[in-house]
Amino acid sequence: MNRRNFVQATAAGALAAAAAPAAGSKMIGIQVGAVSFVDEGVEKVLDVFQQEAAVNTLFVATFTYGRGIAGRQVPGQPLPDHGKQQYDNGSGPGTFQGGAYTKYQPEYFKDTVLTQFRAPDFGDFDVLEAVIPSARKRGMKTICWFEDVWGGPDRVPNVAQAQERRFDGRNAGTLCFNNPNYRNWLLGMVENYARSYEIDGIMWGSERQGAFANAISAAHGGTPQNPTGVTCFCEHCERKARDRGINVERARAGFTALCDFTAAAIRGKRPVDGYYVQMWRLMLRYPELLAWEMLWTDSLRETYAAMHQKVKAVKPSIGIGWHIWHNNSFSPIYRAEQDLSELSQYSDFLKMVMYHNCGGERMVGYIGRMTKTMFGDVPAQELLDFHYRVLDYKQEKPLATLARSGFSSDYVFREAKRAREALNGTTTQLWPGIDIDIPTAPTSSKSTPQGTKDAVLAAFRAGSDGVLLSRKYSEIRLPNLRGAGDAIRELGFA
Numbered sequence: 002m003n004r005r006n007f008v009q010a011t012a013a014g015a016l017a018a019a020a021a022p023a024a025g026s027k028m029i030g031i032q033v034g035a036v037s038f039v040d041e042g043v044e045k046v047l048d049v050f051q052q053e054a055a056v057n058t059l060f061v062a063t064f065t066y067g068r069g070i071a072g073r074q075v076p077g078q079p080l081p082d083h084g085k086q087q088y089d090n091g092s093g094p095g096t097f098q099g100g101a102y103t104k105y106q107p108e109y110f111k112d113t114v115l116t117q118f119r120a121p122d123f124g125d126f127d128v129l130e131a132v133i134p135s136a137r138k139r140g141m142k143t144i145c146w147f148e149d150v151w152g153g154p155d156r157v158p159n160v161a162q163a164q165e166r167r168f169d170g171r172n173a174g175t176l177c178f179n180n181p182n183y184r185n186w187l188l189g190m191v192e193n194y195a196r197s198y199e200i201d202g203i204m205w206g207s208e209r210q211g212a213f214a215n216a217i218s219a220a221h222g223g224t225p226q227n228p229t230g231v232t233c234f235c236e237h238c239e240r241k242a243r244d245r246g247i248n249v250e251r252a253r254a255g256f257t258a259l260c261d262f263t264a265a266a267i268r269g270k271r272p273v274d275g276y277y278v279q280m281w282r283l284m285l286r287y288p289e290l291l292a293w294e295m296l297w298t299d300s301l302r303e304t305y306a307a308m309h310q311k312v313k314a315v316k317p318s319i320g321i322g323w324h325i326w327h328n329n330s331f332s333p334i335y336r337a338e339q340d341l342s343e344l345s346q347y348s349d350f351l352k353m354v355m356y357h358n359c360g361g362e363r364m365v366g367y368i369g370r371m372t373k374t375m376f377g378d379v380p381a382q383e384l385l386d387f388h389y390r391v392l393d394y395k396q397e398k399p400l401a402t403l404a405r406s407g408f409s410s411d412y413v414f415r416e417a418k419r420a421r422e423a424l425n426g427t428t429t430q431l432w433p434g435i436d437i438d439i440p441t442a443p444t445s446s447k448s449t450p451q452g453t454k455d456a457v458l459a460a461f462r463a464g465s466d467g468v469l470l471s472r473k474y475s476e477i478r479l480p481n482l483r484g485a486g487d488a489i490r491e492l493g494f495a
């Protein structure tokens with residue numbers, strides 16, 4: 002081949018590659034915690050990932066105090082068909098405690114009181130040191146995956162100095178994005194990852210929302226909470242509110258009225274004009290309620306942007322993006338806050354949670370909560386139908402059987418297609434989070450190989466750039482992982 006032919010061939014190859022991404026370019030990721038590598042061995046775990054599901058990207062849980070992405074199977078759920086056949090509750094060695102599953106350098110945490118957060122679970126074990134060399138040898142990428150879930154003062158020295166302030170004046174267990182102790186910790190953490198390890202990316206997740214949405218219980222978990230526990234009303238947030246021209250005293254008056262409304266609604270005390278009308282009356286009288294919600298949302302966005310900027314300043318080739326909470330699939334308020342054209346400005350990728358199997362149970366929970374607050378006059382099935390309409394779900398089950406059946410793969414298709422369209426014209430990659438064996442109640446739907454396969458096929462049919470098998474390998478059963486792999490192989494991505 003002479004030089005001219007070579008140039009032509011290379012150019013043609015480059016054009017073909019640009020027009021149709023090579024089969025291997027799809028991101029096939031899986032979330033995995035340190036305990037799986039400790040229990041089963043690094044090489045063994047990576048063998049399984051490659052053989053069963055053609056995984057090419059590891060999302061290693063590097064920091065959390067929660068058991069959703071770290072630790073073994075949660076108690077009360079059946080143990081999976083691999084790994085140590087025991088739970089890690091109780092006490093003593095092997096007990097899940099949480100924190101950082103990597104070493105970290107103190108120099109990155111000079112501007113925060115949060116300096117002691119190493120997970121004691123596995124002594125000196127550093128999950129990135131243990132995994133990255135083997136992953137690189139296999140051509141697998143490694144992404145640090147950490148989340149906005151913290152331990153209390155008994156676990157984390159000084160954490161109270163970074164915590165949010167509840168409406169009732171008490172400290173919350175959550176940390177405030179406007180508190181320099183937390184903001185600087187987040188920036189220090191991403192700098193630590195970017196400078197200390199040969200990583201390919203960083204993903205962070207925050208499954209929270211503002212005080213207004215929380216006060217009316219617009220989320221899927223548990224029963225309606227004490228509305229006076231909503232956040233954040235700390236000095237940093239109040240100062241930021243004043244800087245934005247929000248009248249803090251009016252906001253407090255509004256939240257007092259809203260908390261009274263919710264507390265009465267939970268007790269079944271119907272307002273004279275009904276729940277929905279009374280809710281609107283409060284929003285009209287106190288526009289500060291929504292302003293306070295947006296203050297919280299903007300603070301999260303600014304946190305994303307600051308972390309993105311920090312990583313790009315250290316090493317531009319490291320991708321950084323976010324795990325977007327499942328509430329995006331239930332609450333129109335939370336969905337409105339996830340404005341992807343806005344988020345795309347500081348997101349190399351988005352893991353949008355589209356957990357089809359547990360999604361049914363979670364939607365039932367969300368509807369149950371909302372029928373106890375602003376939609377107290379609406380029968381639950383009617384409220385579910387309304388949400389199916391406004392969220393654009395077409396083939397989902399009625400309330401009576403939804404938890405037992407879960408959402409269909411059409412839900413995954415619709416959510417992925419919507420996100421893909423919202424991200425068109427941006428460079429942000431869309432990686433739907435796929436549910437494999439996320440715990441549900443005994444009477445609720447359970448993952449199957451076919452259901453998992455269909456969810457993965459639906460995500461790619463909608464134009465996704467990858468899939469992220471979730472939430473953690475230590476709760477995933479191998480036949481269901483293989484189901485995801487069947488889809489990936491069928492599509493020619495393996």
Ligand SMILES: [Zn+2]
Pocket residue numbers: 165166177178179180233234235236237238239
């Ligand atoms: Zn605050």
